[in-house]
Amino acid sequence: MMFLVVFLLTLLSHVPALDACPKCGNMLVPYPLSTSDNCGNPRYRIYCNNGALEFLSAQGLYYRILSINPSAYKLVIRPPLIGKDTCYSSDLAVGGLRLDENLPFNISVRNTVMLFNCSDNILLSPLNCSSTSYCRQYEEIEEGSGCKGTLCCHFLKDASMTSHRIRVRVGGCTAYTSVVDIKPVDPVDKWNYGIELQWMPPY
Numbered sequence: 001m002m003f004l005v006v007f008l009l010t011l012l013s014h015v016p017a018l019d020a021c022p023k024c025g026n027m028l029v030p031y032p033l034s035t036s037d038n039c040g041n042p043r044y045r046i047y048c049n050n051g052a053l054e055f056l057s058a059q060g061l062y063y064r065i066l067s068i069n070p071s072a073y074k075l076v077i078r079p080p081l082i083g084k085d086t087c088y089s090s091d092l093a094v095g096g097l098r099l100d101e102n103l104p105f106n107i108s109v110r111n112t113v114m115l116f117n118c119s120d121n122i123l124l125s126p127l128n129c130s131s132t133s134y135c136r137q138y139e140e141i142e143e144g145s146g147c148k149g150t151l152c153c154h155f156l157k158d159a160s161m162t163s164h165r166i167r168v169r170v171g172g173c174t175a176y177t178s179v180v181d182i183k184p185v186d187p188v189d190k191w192n193y194g195i196e197l198q199w200m201p202p203y
Contacts, residue, residue: 019032019039019041020040021035022035022039024051024053025051027053027068028068029048029053029068030070032044033045033070033075034046035048035053043103043202044103044104044199046065046075049062053065053068055075055105055197057091057094057100058099058100058101058164059091059095061094063080063097064077065077065078066194067194073199074196074197074199075199076192076194076195077194077195078193078194078195079177079194079195082116082143082144083175084145084146087146087147088117089175089176091168092168092174095169096167096168096169097166098164098165098167099165104200104202105197106163106197106198107166107195108157108163108196108197109156109157109159109163110157110180110196111156111157111178111179112134112154112155112156112179112182113154113157113177114133114135114138114154114176114178114179115127115154115155115168115176116144116147116150116152116176118150118152118172118173119151119173121172122151122153122172127155128153128154133152133153133154134154134179135152136152137188138177138188140188141188143177147175153173157178166178177193178195179191179192180192180193180194180195180196181196
């Protein structure tokens, strides 16, 4: 009986090591994140494509993973590119970012989202569309220059909003970006651009 207990404890102590996925490029893939059926937890699937880690949205688009913080159960993905001539986000055709609500990921409340090229209807919302909005600063750097002069707004992605979607559409706002844990005192080109996702731990 004692041997059986020791054997089971030994087996259990080795499970996390067996479940850890190999590095993708130079990035670690901490448990429970999974890049194949042979490691991690399959509900926490991310993808290793050509040495780069990527997150797959509910609409089938891949977003580059910029960083992972396993102790906080969080990862940061790269916002979509914004067309210089169109002020359209590269994911506009599918309505922006949408996460599968059946999976354990959601959009964290540390994201400040900036919307661009918006219709006048946005002014009825509680968003900050004033001349002091962070989006006006973003328009001054190269990445946001294609949206200069459009109606833009920003908001903090708080818990009262859907935590599975950042929406853009023709007739609404056609482009967006996001900053994690924004520090307005920092220069705009030093902000931490990304969309922070968090996951529910499996245990």
